[in-house]
Amino acid sequence: MVKKTRTAPHADPYQQRTYDAVAQVAAARMINAYSSSFGMAARLLQQPVRVHVRNIYALVRLADEVVDGPIGVGQPQRAGVLLDRLQADTEDAISTGYSANLVVHAFASTARECGIQPNLTSPFFRSMRTDLSVREHDADSFASYVYGSAEVVGLMCLRVFLAPVGRERSSVGELLAGPAYEELAAGACRLGAAFQKVNFLRDLRDDYFLRGRCYFPGIDPACLTEGDKQRILDDIDTDLDQAAAAVAQLPNSSRRAVAAAHAVFAELSHRLRVTPAEQLVRQRVRVPGPTKLRIALAAGIRQGRA
Numbered sequence: 001m002v003k004k005t006r007t008a009p010h011a012d013p014y015q016q017r018t019y020d021a022v023a024q025v026a027a028a029r030m031i032n033a034y035s036s037s038f039g040m041a042a043r044l045l046q047q048p049v050r051v052h053v054r055n056i057y058a059l060v061r062l063a064d065e066v067v068d069g070p071i072g073v074g075q076p077q078r079a080g081v082l083l084d085r086l087q088a089d090t091e092d093a094i095s096t097g098y099s100a101n102l103v104v105h106a107f108a109s110t111a112r113e114c115g116i117q118p119n120l121t122s123p124f125f126r127s128m129r130t131d132l133s134v135r136e137h138d139a140d141s142f143a144s145y146v147y148g149s150a151e152v153v154g155l156m157c158l159r160v161f162l163a164p165v166g167r168e169r170s171s172v173g174e175l176l177a178g179p180a181y182e183e184l185a186a187g188a189c190r191l192g193a194a195f196q197k198v199n200f201l202r203d204l205r206d207d208y209f210l211r212g213r214c215y216f217p218g219i220d221p222a223c224l225t226e227g228d229k230q231r232i233l234d235d236i237d238t239d240l241d242q243a244a245a246a247v248a249q250l251p252n253s254s255r256r257a258v259a260a261a262h263a264v265f266a267e268l269s270h271r272l273r274v275t276p277a278e279q280l281v282r283q284r285v286r287v288p289g290p291t292k293l294r295i296a297l298a299a300g301i302r303q304g305r306a
Contacts, residue, residue, distance in 0.1 A: 026102035027058035044257035052110040052160040059107040076132040087125040114163040123148035154192030161254040187246020194239035260296035
């Protein structure tokens with residue numbers, strides 16, 4: 001009698017592709033539900049860049065929900081536990097390629113393909129964790145917070161923008177250690193910082209009165225002066241100016257979309273500048289949808305001709 005040998009089990013490629021696709025749909029639904037501006041700019045990204053950037057921002061949005069939602073505001077200790085679990089799950093998924101959390105799984109797929117490592121996710125989660133306990137920032141803690149919450153997100157996106165399609169991960173690593181990434185990294189950080197600071201200023205009311213947070217060092221949101229506001233916006237505009245040169249050097253697959261986002265935030269900065277300081281704690285400054293679309297399309301067309 002011939003004894004049968006059992007083959008080792010192996011993954012079903014079709015099942016894996018199906019799960020990956022479901023995870024990407026979950027990430028897309030999450031980010032589209034929370035941010036109409038992101039959806040508009042993302043449509044200017046070419047594939048596969050669009051999916052990867054969407055996966056990054058879905059994880060960012062998920063972490064934001066933990067710290068800014070009802071649990072974060074009402075039960076910060078529980079939120080801290082949930083955030084620790086989310087970080088552990090994210091970093092484990094980057095290592096193994098799998099998570100039962102669909103948004104984390106989508107992010108990990110992008111991270112593994114584009115060279116995003118825990119040296120970028122760890123500062124992000126550290127800043128998110130800060131929101132659960134720190135109510136006021138000094139200059140050092142503010143810089144650290146902005147780096148972790150925004151600048152590393154810009155670096156994650158830059159890795160997506162520069163990652164070669166269809167290459168082995170070792171090739172991605174070689175590229176990210178090359179001159180193109182190093183040259184554009186500072187601009188990616190400045191753009192992320194500008195976006196974050198604009199959001200801090202326009203969300204001044206909710207952050208201060210609902211969440212009890214004061215981000216800008218040495219500034220009392222309840223007594224924001226015109227001088228305070230102008231100094232903050234001068235800093236933001238410097239970030240935007242420094243980032244503009246890097247935007248122009250991005251690959252075609254991402255340049256138009258990033259230019260569109262840059263232009264919309266520059267318009268937000270302008271609108272904040274002409275809004276009296278005392279109004280910023282009573283209303284959230286917005287760019288109307290039709291205006292936003294016109295600005296974004298015009299910026300995209302200009303970059304397309306460059």
